Amino acid sequence: MTTSRDETQNRIVTAHSAYEQARDLAPQVRARWLEEVASALEAHADELVTLGRQETHLEEGRLRSELRRSVFQLRLFMAEITQGEHLEATIDHADPSWGMGPRPDIRRLSVPLGVVGVFGASNFPFAFSVMGGDSASALAAGCAVVHKIHEGHLHLAVRTGAVVQEALERAGAPVGLFSTVVGREAAELLVDHPLVKAIGFTGSTAGGRALFDRASRRPAPIPFYGELGSINPVFVTERAWRARREEILAGYATSFTMGMGQFCTKPGLLFAPFTDGDEIAGILRRELSSKSAHSLLSPKLREGYDKALNTVRAILGVEVLVPGDESEAPRPTILLTTADEIRRRPEILEREMFGPATLVIAYRPGTDLASLARLLEGQLTATVHADPDEDVTELVTELRERAGRLVWNAWPTGVTVTYAQHHGGPYPATTATTTSVGTAAIGRFMRPVAYDSFPPAQLPEPLREDNPWGIRRRVDGLYESATAGENAK
């Protein structure tokens, strides 16, 4: 099913043509197309979930919830673009008394980038795949999408792509606004092609970095929005540990085994104040006993997991706290080391084990947690378990420097799609400062354009004086209110 070079080229050119036909339509029109996609995904839920079950070892409930998330996300993005939030419309009227000298009339809005290449992830066959966050935000932005299918769920992805394409066609979208390709050659051409203007990627650090380098080396480099690796440290203070140690260990056991540990937000490091490892191991073993094991997503992922686990386990100063096993559906493994070992070999903190394994770091009373946090690389999330009135400012500040989302007395797995969400973080968590989840993800696929001294009739609708789309705008530094609900059709 590999897509040939010629055919990939053809899909990119067709996508560009579709982009050109669609780029100046009102967001309402695009929202109607996306609604057709959302409805089609709902209508085909049984069929798609069945395909997903066959290919991914994931349970039905999980797959249905991912599909619901994808559909919800499309509708949230539709509302966002219908209100014109993504346009960031800004108007400065001509002002002869402007402080640095007379200013002309300047108006700015954001426009779509063009064709976007999206790489699907293996671990979320709906939420970060064919019609996942990257595709949804690029389409909402006004772009066309060529999606590179992850072969870990090839048939599901091909079928999802077909459902999406049929829905867009039914809704009247130009042919080729969304398409899929398969295979490595297609992937590379997608990153190289001059008509592709941005890449959205979720996957491994090695694979993502190789493609980032490729995108950066182009004659005209393009933004590469890559979500790569994250180990998601959790810090438990002494007070929190005293108050609710068992509850924390139970939450930890549930969170790191969720989806067989194949979440990019899996808590891979737990800093906790204890000396008696046997007692902690006992609690964790008990908590893990109720979790059922499944096969990992693919043989390739399984191979990578075994290798990563063996590597970390072999590091001097690391021992096994709770042994797992190496069966087809592997039981989870918890490794143990100490803060002192970490200070000697901080590179231990950089080893992601993608699968049901995690590392507990025992620290002694009075340890400076902020100084441990300083040893960390960039992360998607960092979690603190502490008392609400405890002073952990220094720790939280150091974690803020290194992570995109800070979690308090909860667990990082589960990333809701909202206005305030941020799913990103310093490298290697991502290759950019942007988010791949939430409404703010749309802006990644747009760029601002200023209109200088344009006459009213020549301005695009969002920048016209009478605000025909009823969107929220900043005018001479102050914000107008949106009236999209009333004015827009």
Next chain:
Amino acid sequence: MTTSRDETQNRIVTAHSAYEQARDLAPQVRARWLEEVASALEAHADELVTLGRQETHLEEGRLRSELRRSVFQLRLFMAEITQGEHLEATIDHADPSWGMGPRPDIRRLSVPLGVVGVFGASNFPFAFSVMGGDSASALAAGCAVVHKIHEGHLHLAVRTGAVVQEALERAGAPVGLFSTVVGREAAELLVDHPLVKAIGFTGSTAGGRALFDRASRRPAPIPFYGELGSINPVFVTERAWRARREEILAGYATSFTMGMGQFCTKPGLLFAPFTDGDEIAGILRRELSSKSAHSLLSPKLREGYDKALNTVRAILGVEVLVPGDESEAPRPTILLTTADEIRRRPEILEREMFGPATLVIAYRPGTDLASLARLLEGQLTATVHADPDEDVTELVTELRERAGRLVWNAWPTGVTVTYAQHHGGPYPATTATTTSVGTAAIGRFMRPVAYDSFPPAQLPEPLREDNPWGIRRRVDGLYESATAGENAK
């Protein structure tokens, strides 16, 4: 005066320490520091302008207006951060009935990146130099700045740097929040150093690309906000040409010779509908006769200008419309070619001549201007001279795809600092989708962080329920009004 490797390293480390001391202070505190800088620049205006005159061949009026611009820019940015606009504070309260499943309390704000390396440009010794747009926006964002001095105005830059440092020290800012370095080795270390988190650059395409590549190759790549080359095409429609040909040619002559053609927004291409070159040459010669010539900014720039001009002049199909000269203060040169030649050799359109030279492209009646626009690379600006009720939608759309600012019946030189301004554009105009001029430039040096499930007392001020800073926020999808004027101290 070259800064050694050790000393550069030392300044970066000190800058990082200053950043750490300052990052969590209220924007009002930082605004007071910046006000001290603005006042100091005003107080030292005579001294600095005199230094600038000695080093740059620029006239006093121009230098004073640049300094005024820099001071105004600092104060505009102060107002912006005092209102908290740069924080993009967003709050989503916990919602058990959220469409994809219960959501926790999620709050987001933007935080500064850390130490920023800023490369000064030669052509604007104040506005794009030591305390130009990049430094001002990075400082406003909450970052520390190490500024790489452009040696074209070394003494001015060193003195400006000292004035800025003294002012910051007087205001109580931590030592090293702003510093300067000189020399190539320092420049490279700035791009390589792990504590440097972003680069702002204005300069040549070759130099900027080399540094962009360097920033992208780092073990942890960083954003490189580079403003490189732009030729700034101008399209004159047949109707506009008939209506006001002489006025257009006069405006063109003034715009392309401004600052001896050493503006990044210099109109380097004029597409106009004529056949009688002699007549046009006569009008242009007359217009140019009143312009005084000056030396270019530096011998190196002069060398580059001569070379670029000779290269374009030697292209088959290019002839001289108005000859300049090769004296120390060179008279401007206007070259001529035709749309037919351009279609045969579109690479002619990619030759920037940084200095007082420009290329006129004569097109025949009925020519499809949009198809000519499609031959262009990325640009900072693109200009259309047309009748206000003429249908030039297709042309404007093609230009919008390729330029960051569209200008109507005016000239691209002169870039006002406002809320709506956009000074950027597709590669090679810039290496990013951001602006380096206007209040939106501040956001380049920040990144979002989400706070998930944080208790009230542990949230940073901008995200607290009672909004102690009185900033504008988005709450559950809707916008609150700013009350910074009333509440903030």
